[in-house]
Amino acid sequence: MIIYIVSIILLVLISPLLLSYIKATKMVLLFKRPISIFQGYRNFSKLMHKETIISEETSAITKYAPFLVLAPLIVVMFFLPPLVHGSYYVSFVDAFTITGLISLSTFFLMLLGLDSASAFGGMGSSREAFISALVEPAMVLTIFSVSLMAGNLGVGQAGVNLAEHFPKEHMASFLFAAISFFILLIAENGRIPVDNPETHLELTMVHEAMILDLTGVYLAIIETAASIKFVIFASLFASLFMPFGLEFAAPIAFLIFIAKLFLIATVVALLEVNTAKLRLFKIPNLLGLSIVFAFLSLITFYVLGA
Numbered sequence: 001m002i003i004y005i006v007s008i009i010l011l012v013l014i015s016p017l018l019l020s021y022i023k024a025t026k027m028v029l030l031f032k033r034p035i036s037i038f039q040g041y042r043n044f045s046k047l048m049h050k051e052t053i054i055s056e057e058t059s060a061i062t063k064y065a066p067f068l069v070l071a072p073l074i075v076v077m078f079f080l081p082p083l084v085h086g087s088y089y090v091s092f093v094d095a096f097t098i099t100g101l102i103s104l105s106t107f108f109l110m111l112l113g114l115d116s117a118s119a120f121g122g123m124g125s126s127r128e129a130f131i132s133a134l135v136e137p138a139m140v141l142t143i144f145s146v147s148l149m150a151g152n153l154g155v156g157q158a159g160v161n162l163a164e165h166f167p168k169e170h171m172a173s174f175l176f177a178a179i180s181f182f183i184l185l186i187a188e189n190g191r192i193p194v195d196n197p198e199t200h201l202e203l204t205m206v207h208e209a210m211i212l213d214l215t216g217v218y219l220a221i222i223e224t225a226a227s228i229k230f231v232i233f234a235s236l237f238a239s240l241f242m243p244f245g246l247e248f249a250a251p252i253a254f255l256i257f258i259a260k261l262f263l264i265a266t267v268v269a270l271l272e273v274n275t276a277k278l279r280l281f282k283i284p285n286l287l288g289l290s291i292v293f294a295f296l297s298l299i300t301f302y303v304l305g306a
Contacts (some may be wrong), residue, residue, distance in 0.1 A: 001088050001214075003083075003084050003086075003087040003250060004082070004087050004088040004089065004126060007082070007083045007084065007087065007254075008078060008080075009076050010083075010166075010254065010258075011077060011080075011228075011231050011235060012074075012077065012228060012231075013211065014258065014261070015040075015119070015195075015224070015227035015230065015231040016040025016041055016223075016224070016227045016260070017033050017037060017038070017041075017043060017229050018043075018227065018230060018231060018234065018261060018265045019040055019226075019230060020037045020038065020040040021034065021037045021262060021265050021266075021269075022041045022265050022268055022272075023035055023039070023198070023269075024036070024037050024039075024273055025065070025265070025266060025269035025270075026269050026273055029270070030273060032280050033269065036056075037055065040227065041053070043220075044220050044223065044224065045130070047215075047216060047217065047219050047220035048199060048216075048217060048220050048222070049215055050215060050216045051215065052216030052217050052218055053116065053215050053216070054283075055116060055117070055213055057116070057117040057185045058115050058116060058213075059100065059115055061112065061115040062112060062115050062116070062214075062218070065108045065109070065111055065112035065115065065256065066112065066214070066217075066218045066221040066222050066225075067111045067221065068105075068108040068224045069105050069108045069112065069221070069222060070100040070105075070224060070225040070228070071105075072102065072104045072105040072108075072221075073099055073101070073102070073105050073225055073228045073229055073232060074104060074228070076098055076232050077228070077231075077232065077299045078090060079093040079097065079098060079155065079156065080155075080156070080159075080178070080185070080232065080235050080236065080239065081131055081155060081156045081158070081159025081160060081235075081236075081239035081240070082156065082160065082246070083173065083246075083254060083257045084246070084250045084253045084254065085163075085246045085247055085248075085253065087250075088155050089156040089157075089159075089160070089190055090154075091152075091154045091157040091160075092154045092157075093106070093154060093155055093156065094144075094153045095139070095140045095142075095143035095147065095153075095155065096140060097156060098143070098236075098292060099136055099140050099143070102139075102188070102232070103132065103136055103188070103244070105126065105225065106132050109125075109127040109128065109207075109210055109211075109225075110128050110129055111125075111209060111220070112211070112214075112222075113128070113211070113270065114209030114210065114241070116210075116212075116213040118158060118212070119211060120209040120211065120212050120213075121209060121210055121213065122223035123205075123209055124205055124206055124208070124209025124212075125209075125210055125211035125264045127206045127209070128206055128207070128210065130280075130283075131190075131195075131283060131287070132137050132289075133185075134283075134284055134287035134288070134291070135184055135187050135188050135287060135290075137291060138180060138183075138184055138218045138287060138290040138291040139184050139188075140293050141180075141235075141294035141295065141297075141298065142177050142180045142181045142184065142274065142290075142293075142294045143155060143175065143181075144267065145176075145177045145249065145294060145297040145298045145301060146158060146162075146172070146174070146181075146240050146296075146297075148298075148301060149162075149167045149170045149173060149174060149177075149238055149301060150162045150240075155236070158198050158242065159239035159240055160238065160246070162239075162240060162243035163239075163243040163244065163245075163246035163247070164246075164295075166243060170243065170300075170301055172300050173284070173296075173297045173298075173300040173301040174241070174297075176293045176294070176296045176297035176300060177241070177293070177294065177297040178237075178241040178294045179290075179291035180290045180291075180294040180297065181236070181237055181288070183239070183286060183289065183290040183293075184290055184293070185233040185237060185264075185268075186268070187231060187283075187287055188229065188233060189226070189230045189233060189287070190206055190207040190226075190276050191268055191270040191272060191291075192271070192272075192275055193275045193277050193278040194206075194278065195207055195282055195288065196277050197226075205303065207222065208255070216217065218300075227270075230247070231261070233264065234261050234264045235257075235261065238261060238264065239259060239262040239263055242260050244256070245257060245260070257288075270280065278291070
């Protein structure tokens, strides 16, 4: 149980580090002066000390929504596959529960954007709903497909089963599911080519438009939720699609898992540097591709057994 709690705390603590690492890597690849990989912690500290200003047009939703955005994501952290062999983990939570909790967090984020009574907030919430409606079915299908290959519908148990016995006979289905989930990781976290988290251009904003009116503590909470969401998706990808390292001793297993997270962050950075942002109405084509790969994974598993 102690290792279980330490694992969760560790993932929460390194979540700002991963996003700062992505930005720093992009700056290096673009031959610009890189930022510190600890910039995320500095931003959090700075926001916590800033004054929190709330518009007179908003309701009580703005005061409570940031906490309601963060809370479901914290709950999901307790349902992730274990990082270390022999550690306690929740084995019965399936794809529907995890997807539902992440969708609940997104719902409160959209509600927060609408409550600001600004054109930007409403536009961002509308676009977020548009993207989420395509992401959620693909995510359920992808995790369900991997769980079937692992022999257990529980996500935590599926991660353990994959680490103990990798289904080499279902490699084709596994690769289809991995491609689908990586597209979802990009889309759900608002990364290029779906969204650009560093822009404030009104024609391209999605996530930033919803939080444009937030300051101080509330903005710090939302930024923390965004970093935790990335860690959740990266951890799921590392546990389900890179299932190795669990058999080592606890310190080594921790280091291997963190290395996998940074490897995923590096791939995201490389993709963002070499890809242009898609137009809003081109995004369904990309997310439709994710759904297609998820279906291909299921069909290949059931029909061909490959």
